[in-house]
Amino acid sequence: MAVGGRTTDHRRGKSALFLIGCGWAGMAPHWLHESLRLIPALTLAVLLGGYSLRTVLRQVFGSVGSSEPAQASASQGAEPLPAVDVVVAARDEQAVIGRLVERIAQLSYPQGQMRLWVIDDASSDRTPQVLAELQERHPFLQVLRREPDAGGGKSGALNLVLQQLQGRWMFVLDADADLQSDTLERLIPYAEAGGWSAVQLRKAEVNATANWLTRAQAMEMALDAVIQQGRLAVGGVAELRGNGQLLRRDALLSSGGFNEGTVTDDLDLSFRLLLDGQPIGILWDPPVQEEAVLSVAALWRQRQRWAEGGLQRFFDYWPGLISERLSASQKLDLTSFFLLQYFLPVVAIADLLGAVITGTRPTIWPLSFVAFGLSGGAILAGCRRPSEGPALPAMNLWNLLLGIAYLSHWFVVIPWTTLRMALLPKSLVWAKTMHLGEEEESQIEDPAAA
Structure with missing residues (x-):
């Protein structure tokens, strides 16, 4: 997919159509007879709630994931x-x-079968000097340098190294990632045995105890893994999350590599693999450990990028998503979660505007109630599940309410991002998340080492 004005213009038009459609869906019920106003929301609540509840219950009462190790x-x-x-x-x-x-360097894997590639993407701090010093001690470390005008963002950096790889598997990490010493020894056989083209590790926040925001993000990551495994269990679709994603190199090349015209390479690649018939698996343990952002401002920047990339892939690939290349269960899964993740937040804002304009009560609340209820169930299921790595937040009433309330930020992020995408041209840049590296080594849990 080309990077440039044409792609951006097409996305702006599709964003505008999506915004108009959601606005109509949220405001139209307010002009119906009072006895009919809740019927659209109640219908969606039953249909979407029933499907989503099935995915969560498969994780609460089923055996999915218990046999992974x-x-x-x-x-x-x-x-x-x-x-x-x-x-x-x-x-x-x-x-x-x-x-x-x-x-x-501490990972246990057969000697000579693992190499580490670091792409220094035009760093302006001491990253190049640090890497040069590390290369003197670690022969397995390969360093590539990109110039500031190289283009393509993170996807461009990954495509650069992809041309030089020879291994069967490519394991993508963020710079703040941390792993248990036996991660590859467990992850690679799991991927091989399952016939997966890609596997995403559960993400665990190493600084979950820093403040209420990092604690909420830890619950969100547990929720995400539970729902992803539930979606797979009912014949749905799993998605990559960037950090801790294992990719079979031939499957990646068959799918066209990384898209340099997107702000979220992982979400875009998830759809590329899906349309190419390449299955993605999810592994609960061992997790990949990372830093949660520490401030609301940093969270706002990060989630805008996630929201934009999530919408971009639906706008870019929708002809394939509704084609015969996907099964009926995959289409049902994608439709359900598109409506809950992207449609519902925008419609909820339009519903509030409609209520103010007409002086009537909001109508979308049954669907919102179902969405928050299912999210709370997934948080409970995830945080009560046995897990390796950093301890998940204890499931008391306060933490559960915090986790549910925290998720309401998507009802602001998604509408705002959609509006911005519809009105403003997008400059494709790598808007990285700042990593501080402030966690002590004693806080890194490694059951294998213990």
Whole structure:
């Protein structure tokens, strides 16, 4: 997909149509007879709520995920472990890149079968000097340098290194990632045994105890993994999350590599693999550990990018998503979660405007109630589930209410991002999240090492 004005203009037009459609859907019920106003929301609540509840209940009462470690262990040792290239795109990461390289050096994997590639993407801090010093101690570390005008954002950096890889698997990490020492020994056999083209590790926040915001993000990541595994269990679709994603190199090349015309390479690649018939799996343990953002301002910037990338992929790939390339269960899954994740927040704002204009009561609340209720159930299921890595927040009433209330930020982020996408041209830049590297090593939990 080309990077440039044409792509941006098409997305702006589709964003405007989506915004107009959501506005009509949110305001129209206010002009219906009072006895009919809740029928659209109640109908969607029953249909979407029923499907979504099924995905959550499969995780609460089902066996999905409980056999993951057993599967990996059973496969381990049957055949030699294949070569894997660990890849990190780094820009101004002097605070954390050294810790990451040392952590990768501690991974238990057959000698000569693992290489680490770091793409220094025009860093202006001491990242190049830190990497040069690390190369003297670690022969497995390969460093590539990109110039400031290279273009393509993080996707461009990943495409640069993709041309030089030889291993069967490509393991993509963020610079703040941390892993248990046996992660690859468990992850690679799991992917091979399951026939997956890609596998996403559960994301765990290493600084969950820093403040209420990081605690809420830890609950959100647990919720996300639960829902993703539930979606797979009912024949739906799983998605990559960037940090901690394992990609089979031939499947990645078959899908066209990384899209340099998107702000979220992982979400875009999820759809590319899906349309190419390449299955994505989710692994609960071991997790990939990362830093949660510490402030509301940083969260706002990060979530705008996630929202924009999430909408972009639907706008870009919708002809394929409704084609015969996907099964009926995959289409149902994508439709349900598109309506809940992107349609509902925008409609909710339009509903409030309609209520103010007409002097009537809001009408979308049954669907919103279902969405928040299901989110709370997924948080409970995830945080009560046995897990490795940093401890998940304790499930008391306060934390549960905090997690549910925290998720309401999407009802601001999605409408605002949609409006901005519809009105303003987009400049494709790598809007990275700042990594501080302030966590002590004693807080990094490694059951394998213990």
